Amino acid sequence: MGQSKISRQIFIDPVCLMxxxxxxxxxxxxxxMRTYYFCAESCLKSFKTNPEKYLESISIKRKGWWSRYLDRLKKAIGGKPPKCH
Ligand SMILES: [Zn+2]
Structure with a gap:
């Protein structure tokens, strides 16, 4: 049984930024029209309560450490999806 190649994406929890x-x-x-992922139900609930608040904070931070973070993430995985061995 071969594992199908599903590209593993990393998502950012917009509430706690994990x-x-x-x-x-x-x-x-x-x-x-966008799907957001959360680390826990509590974050999900917080987001549901006030999505705009969290999306706003993301778009502000994106210009700073967010883009640097994504660069680091790309480098860390070498542009390829991580493998388990
Ligand atoms: Zn979270």
Whole structure:
């Protein structure tokens, strides 16, 4: 049984800004045609309560450390999806 090649994306929890790898426990919420992933149900609930607040804080931070963070993430995985061995 070969594992199908599913590209593993990393998502950012917009509430606590943690990395979330979808697959284990899926706390997701679709808002304005985008699906957001959360590390825990509590973050999901917080987001549902006031999505705009969290999306705003992301778009502000994105210009700073956010883009640097994404660069580092790309370098860390060498542009390839991580493998388990
Ligand atoms: Zn969280």
């Amino acid at each position: 990395k979330v790898a979808p697959g284990k426990k899926d706390f997701t919420f679709t808002y304005q």
